[in-house]
Amino acid sequence: MKAEYGVASLDLNVTKDLAAFLAGFRYQDLPEAAVHEAKRGLLDWLGCVLAGSRHLTIDRLLTVLQAVGSQPLATVLGRGLRLGLLEAPIANGQMGHLLDFDDTHMGGVVLHASSPILSGLLALAERGGVDGKRLICATVAGFEAGVRTGHAAPGHHDGGWHLTGTLGTIAAGAAAARLLGLDAKKLTYALGIAATQAAGMQQNRGTSCKSLHAGKAGSSGVLAALLAEQGFNSSEEIIEGKRGFARIYSNETRPEAVLAELGTRWEITRNGYKPYACGVVLHPLIDATIGASKKANIAPDAVAKIALRVHPHAVKITGVDNPQSGLMSKFSINHAAAVSYIDRAGGIAQFSDERSSNAEVLALRKKVEVETVANFGKDEATATIIGPRGERHELHIPHASGTVGNPMSDAAIEAKFLGNATPVLGAARARQIVDLAWRLDRLADVRDITQACA
Numbered sequence: 001m002k003a004e005y006g007v008a009s010l011d012l013n014v015t016k017d018l019a020a021f022l023a024g025f026r027y028q029d030l031p032e033a034a035v036h037e038a039k040r041g042l043l044d045w046l047g048c049v050l051a052g053s054r055h056l057t058i059d060r061l062l063t064v065l066q067a068v069g070s071q072p073l074a075t076v077l078g079r080g081l082r083l084g085l086l087e088a089p090i091a092n093g094q095m096g097h098l099l100d101f102d103d104t105h106m107g108g109v110v111l112h113a114s115s116p117i118l119s120g121l122l123a124l125a126e127r128g129g130v131d132g133k134r135l136i137c138a139t140v141a142g143f144e145a146g147v148r149t150g151h152a153a154p155g156h157h158d159g160g161w162h163l164t165g166t167l168g169t170i171a172a173g174a175a176a177a178r179l180l181g182l183d184a185k186k187l188t189y190a191l192g193i194a195a196t197q198a199a200g201m202q203q204n205r206g207t208s209c210k211s212l213h214a215g216k217a218g219s220s221g222v223l224a225a226l227l228a229e230q231g232f233n234s235s236e237e238i239i240e241g242k243r244g245f246a247r248i249y250s251n252e253t254r255p256e257a258v259l260a261e262l263g264t265r266w267e268i269t270r271n272g273y274k275p276y277a278c279g280v281v282l283h284p285l286i287d288a289t290i291g292a293s294k295k296a297n298i299a300p301d302a303v304a305k306i307a308l309r310v311h312p313h314a315v316k317i318t319g320v321d322n323p324q325s326g327l328m329s330k331f332s333i334n335h336a337a338a339v340s341y342i343d344r345a346g347g348i349a350q351f352s353d354e355r356s357s358n359a360e361v362l363a364l365r366k367k368v369e370v371e372t373v374a375n376f377g378k379d380e381a382t383a384t385i386i387g388p389r390g391e392r393h394e395l396h397i398p399h400a401s402g403t404v405g406n407p408m409s410d411a412a413i414e415a416k417f418l419g420n421a422t423p424v425l426g427a428a429r430a431r432q433i434v435d436l437a438w439r440l441d442r443l444a445d446v447r448d449i450t451q452a453c454a
Helices: 014-024 032-052 056-068 087-098 114-125 132-152 163-179 184-195 208-229 280-296 312-318 333-343 359-365 410-425 427-438 447-453
Strands: 074-076 081-083 305-310 368-372 381-386 392-397
Touching: 014 132, 014 163, 014 184, 032 087, 032 114, 032 132, 032 410, 032 427, 032 447, 056 081, 056 087, 056 208, 074 087, 074 114, 074 447, 081 087, 087 114, 087 208, 114 132, 114 163, 114 208, 114 447, 132 163, 163 184, 163 208, 184 208, 280 305, 280 312, 280 333, 280 381, 280 392, 305 312, 305 333, 312 333, 312 368, 333 359, 333 368, 410 427, 427 447
Parallel strands: 305 368
Antiparallel strands: 074 081, 305 381, 381 392
C-alpha cells in the first residue's frame, strides 16, 4: 500500500517554491502600490482594533488570557496592558475583526487578512530591531501566502470554513516567518506548521467565536514561525500534497494557481476596505439602499417595499432574517437594508444591539424582499424603494464602495481611522498614529506605532 502523505511526494514543489519566493524577495522589488497598500492596511486595521477594544467580548477574552498568560512581552492595543507573544495576537486579532469593519480581499477569496497578519507581526516586533520596511515586506508576504493558498482551494469557502481563520493562519505564519528572516527551508516549515493549525467554522458567524478565529490565526502564525526558527519541521508539500491543505479543505484543487504571476501580481494591491461595519457582501446593497433612500425621501413607515437584487452569495452568507444581537445583525440582509434606509449609514452604531432591536428597524425589515441574480458581481446590487402609491425609486451599484473597482481614497481611510480611534485615544494621539502610518517606510522602529496605540 502506498502512503498518501509524508514521503509520498508529488514533486510539484508548490509550497517550497512559494516559500523560496517569500523568503527571497527584497523591499526594492515591491511596486509602490504594494508599499502604499501596506500603509493603508495598517492604518485601517489599527482603527478597527481600537474601535473594538472596549467591547464586552474583549473584556471576557482578556479575563481568561490574563489568567493563563505567559511572560508579558507584547502590548494589547488600546487597553494599556501586556500579554505573552502568543496571547497578545489573540486579543489584538480578535479586536481587529470583532466589528467586521476590517479590510477584505475579494480577489478570488474572501479573506480579512490584516487581522491575523498584523496582530502577529506587531507582537513579534516588540522584541525590537524591526523597521517599517521590514514590517511592510512581512505584511506583503502574508497576503501572498494566504490569498494564493486560497486560490489553490477554490471550494474551501463553500465547505463551511471561515477563511480568516484558516487562510489567515497560513498568512500569519508566512508573515511572521518573513519578519524573523527565516530562510526558504524554514519558511516552508512555517507554512506547514501554520496550515496544520488552520481552523474556523462559518457556523460561528454572529458569535464571539467568529472574530476569535482572526486572533487565533495570528497567534498560531507566531507559534509556527517561532517553532520553524528552532528547526521544528513539517511537510514540505503542505499546500499541494496528497493530504495537503488544498486537497482536504476543498472539493476542488488548483495547486498551479499558487505560483501564477508570482512576483508580478502582488495580492496586497487587490485588497479592499470597508466603509460599513458588517459582512462585505452586504456593502453593495447598503450603498444602493442609502442612495435610493435619498432619492425616494419617503418616511420608513410609508415605504411599501424595499426590493433588492443581489449576488447569490449575499443570501448564502448573510441570510439571517431575524438577528437577535448586534453581532448577528452584521449578517442579515433584512437588517442591513432596513437600518441603512432609515439611518442612511452603515457604521458601528447601525449594527449594535440597540439598532438590532429597534422597533422602527424591525418593522421595516419585514418589508425587505430579496432576489438573487446569478450574473451579478459579488460587489453589485440594486435597491428599489416602492412608495405608498406604487412609485419606484431605484439605484444600481456596479461596484460597492471600498472594493478594488470603487476604492476608498486615502482621505476616506484616514477619516475612518480617526472616527474609530479618537474616542479611545483622543484626537492628538490618533493624529500621531496617522502620521506614523503614512511614514511607515521611513520608521526605524515600528514599536513607535505600538506604543502610540497602547
